[in-house]
Amino acid sequence: MTHTHPHHHHAPAGKNAGLRLGLSLSLTFIFIFVEIVAGLWGNSLALLTDAAHNFTDVVALGLSWYAIILANRPAHANKTFGYHRSGILVALFNAASLGLISLGIFSEAWKRFQSPPEVDSGILIGVGLVAFIINIVTAWMVKEGSEHDLNMRSAFLHLMGDVLSTLGAVAAGVIILFTGWNWLDPLVSVLIGALILWNAWGILRQAIHILLESTPVDVNMETMLGDLQKVPGVESVHDLHVWSITENMRMLSAHIVTVDQPISAGTGIQSAIRQLLAERYQIEHATLQLECACCNAGELYCELGSHAD
Ligand SMILES: [Zn+2]
Numbered sequence: 001m002t003h004t005h006p007h008h009h010h011a012p013a014g015k016n017a018g019l020r021l022g023l024s025l026s027l028t029f030i031f032i033f034v035e036i037v038a039g040l041w042g043n044s045l046a047l048l049t050d051a052a053h054n055f056t057d058v059v060a061l062g063l064s065w066y067a068i069i070l071a072n073r074p075a076h077a078n079k080t081f082g083y084h085r086s087g088i089l090v091a092l093f094n095a096a097s098l099g100l101i102s103l104g105i106f107s108e109a110w111k112r113f114q115s116p117p118e119v120d121s122g123i124l125i126g127v128g129l130v131a132f133i134i135n136i137v138t139a140w141m142v143k144e145g146s147e148h149d150l151n152m153r154s155a156f157l158h159l160m161g162d163v164l165s166t167l168g169a170v171a172a173g174v175i176i177l178f179t180g181w182n183w184l185d186p187l188v189s190v191l192i193g194a195l196i197l198w199n200a201w202g203i204l205r206q207a208i209h210i211l212l213e214s215t216p217v218d219v220n221m222e223t224m225l226g227d228l229q230k231v232p233g234v235e236s237v238h239d240l241h242v243w244s245i246t247e248n249m250r251m252l253s254a255h256i257v258t259v260d261q262p263i264s265a266g267t268g269i270q271s272a273i274r275q276l277l278a279e280r281y282q283i284e285h286a287t288l289q290l291e292c293a294c295c296n297a298g299e300l301y302c303e304l305g306s307h308a309d
């Protein structure tokens with residue numbers, strides 16, 4: 001069938017998402033060198049470890065940035081859906097790297113609990129404060145648009161975890177300065193590691209939801225089916241699929257059974273259905289197959305494995 005409806009897909013991640021991610025990337029990248037110098041100068045393993053952590057941040061942010069650039073590329077003969085799913089791949093990679101980072105934190109903290117090394121609290125407080133400010137600024141820069149875009153949200157959640165991490169590091173530094181309780185340093189890192197692991201799990205769950213072509217969580221299939229069957233001229237609906245390319249780009253395909261009628265009458269039914277789907281369910285891309293006699297047994301949800309027709 002011809003396919004000429006206009007596509008009004010939403011912008012992927014708010015205004016200037018690529019620019020804001022790029023700025024966060026540059027800030028974090030510069031700070032890596034500050035932490036390495038401070039870590040070597042103050043003989044602080046904690047700061048060197050955080051520099052390593054920030055390096056993985058730069059890699060993750062850089063990939064998020066690249067995913068947004070990719071998503072803006074037009075579809076072509078070899079990629080008819082375009083590159084929108086690249087953001088989901090980046091979210092998966094982010095989740096995996098967050099999981100690895102928290103495991104690294106746990107093992108390092110375990111070693112330090114055994115024999116807490118002496119922490120230079122002055123350097124920990126000073127560099128921790130700068131890290132805290134940089135994390136606040138970068139988290140604020142990626143916040144806009146993070147509610148509706150998994151890619152931006154994974155970056156934002158990660159940076160919020162970093163904000164809490166550096167705040168905890170500064171607090172531990174202050175207490176160590178007055179009490180000499182060096183074991184506070186690994187204790188704070190265990191709490192931070194648990195938070196990072198929790199974020200990783202949330203991102204992983206949502207990425208898998210989209211990769212398994214699940215129905216968007218706010219779409220009630222029973223209600224939608226009822227709405228479709230109420231459209232004048234629709235006798236029944238079967239072989240119904242609803243899925244998401246990314247969180248903000250939904251697709252639907254369905255077989256619509258009507259009475260035997262001229263194609264011009266069917267076009268009216270199609271545009272009525274398209275309007276309903278776009279307005280009530282934010283589904284901008286629907287592929288509808290009109291039938292007057294049911295093509296098969298007419299299951300509502302088809303068994304893909306038995307598609308032999
Ligand atoms: Zn981080």
Ligand SMILES: [Zn+2]
Nearest residue numbers: 239240241302
């Ligand atoms: Zn099917």
Ligand SMILES: [Zn+2]
Nearest residue numbers: 003007285286
């Ligand atoms: Zn289309």
Ligand SMILES: [Zn+2]
Nearest residue numbers: 255294295296
């Ligand atoms: Zn059919």
